[in-house]
Amino acid sequence: MTDQPSNFKRFVEVGRVVLLTSGPQAGHIAVIAEIIDHNRCPIRSHRPSSTAPQPACPAQSFPYRHLTLTPFVLTKLPRAAGSGIIRKHLEKEGTIEKWNKSAWAQKREAVEKRRKLNDFERFCVVLAKKQRRDTVRKAVKKASA
Amino acid sequence: MPLQEFQVVGRHLPTESEPSPKIYRMRIFAPNEVVAKSRFWYFLRRLDKVKKASGEIIGVNVIHEKKPLKVKNFGIWIRYDSRSGTHNMYKEFRELTRADAVKSLYQDMAARHRARFRSIHILRVVEIEKGDDVRRPYIKQLLTPRLKFPLPHRVGKSRSTFVAHRPSTF
Numbered sequence: 001m002t003d004q005p006s007n008f009k010r011f012v013e014v015g016r017v018v019l020l021t022s023g024p025q026a027g028h029i030a031v032i033a034e035i036i037d038h039n040r041c042p043i044r045s046h047r048p049s050s051t052a053p054q055p056a057c058p059a060q061s062f063p064y065r066h067l068t069l070t071p072f073v074l075t076k077l078p079r080a081a082g083s084g085i086i087r088k089h090l091e092k093e094g095t096i097e098k099w100n101k102s103a104w105a106q107k108r109e110a111v112e113k114r115r116k117l118n119d120f121e122r123f124c125v126v127l128a129k130k131q132r133r134d135t136v137r138k139a140v141k142k143a144s145a
Numbered sequence: 146m147p148l149q150e151f152q153v154v155g156r157h158l159p160t161e162s163e164p165s166p167k168i169y170r171m172r173i174f175a176p177n178e179v180v181a182k183s184r185f186w187y188f189l190r191r192l193d194k195v196k197k198a199s200g201e202i203i204g205v206n207v208i209h210e211k212k213p214l215k216v217k218n219f220g221i222w223i224r225y226d227s228r229s230g231t232h233n234m235y236k237e238f239r240e241l242t243r244a245d246a247v248k249s250l251y252q253d254m255a256a257r258h259r260a261r262f263r264s265i266h267i268l269r270v271v272e273i274e275k276g277d278d279v280r281r282p283y284i285k286q287l288l289t290p291r292l293k294f295p296l297p298h299r300v301g302k303s304r305s306t307f308v309a310h311r312p313s314t315f
Contacts, residue, residue: 006295010315013293034216035292037239042216059214061241064296079290080216 010069012041015077017095022066025057027108029070029099031090034080039063044086046096059083072099148174148244148251150210151181155202157195168203169193174247174267178205188266210242218273218284219246225254226264233268237281243270 010016016032020043030043041064045057074089081089090096099105117125151173157166169189175181182205186197219238224231236253240246247270254260273279276288298314 008295008297008315011293011295013291035287036216036241037287038294042214042241069296 010071012064012069013073014079014081015074015089017070017072017074017099018043018062018067019070020057020062020066021068028056029096030057030062031074031077031086033059033077033082033086036061039065042080043067044081044083046087046090055083055087070099070104146176148176148248149181150174150208150244150247151178152204152206152208153181153185153202154204155185155189155200157193157200167193172208174244181205210244213242216241217246218276218279218288219243220269220271220273220278220280221246221250222268223250223254224266224268225258225260227258227260235280237273237279237284239284239287243272246270 012032012035014032014034018030018032020026020028020030025045028045030045032041033044035041040061042059043057043062044059045055072095074086074093074095077086077089152170153173154168154170156168157163159166169192171185171188173181173184173188175184182202185202186200189200190196216239219240221236221238223234223236225234236250238246238249238253240249247267250267251262251265254265276285279285279288296315300314301312303312
């Protein structure tokens, strides 16, 4: 690879945390365990809770077209690591929590919530927006007066 | 259609002159059992004086991949018929299972040489243990340690013809 700083920030590499964007596990986070070729890589994922018997998505080969690279990497991950080692690394670096707290993940959550609102909740949103608009306008009026 | 690897075992029917004929075992890559058995007879006819009518298949079993989650480098030797002659070839593939590698091989031969399934004989499929034994540069480049590459200029599908902002390509 070049020695000069690359313009690219996110690389496909062993240990990169990725977001799966299509298929039955869309929306889940996984880790690139190895690189098969320029189209695919095997991924491993975490367990949704410490007592869940199954990981969030089964270990499988995944095409890059249906992945999005995140800025999170598990450094020091050996190549072709098994699920257990990856899970240990994930816990050690707390990557899942970091992801959940990131603005990206929270925006995704908010969008999901918005899509799932029922009619009453949408009405509550209207009222809340009205209230916010009211207080903001009042504060602006006071500041400019 | 995903290919599977079958173990087909068969022999000539026992006759008075030969009450226990030699048993042959072949590893065949085929989409299903029916095709596997058919290919078995096709190859056996070329090796021995036996055909489906004068022989019997003793068993057909699917051979599952021992470690389907381990990425392996496969070297495949083939003999194929082109339009003007028949040639030997050696190709390498990086896949998870033998069946996947053979599937890629068929796709590759169809694309590069217009060779159909019927014109290709798979002679050997071997997992290449050591990275040094890999012969082809397109596979060697994927074995460099700490390999990493960006995904430059990703073109996503846009939901509408006109959008307010230019899309980001990374």
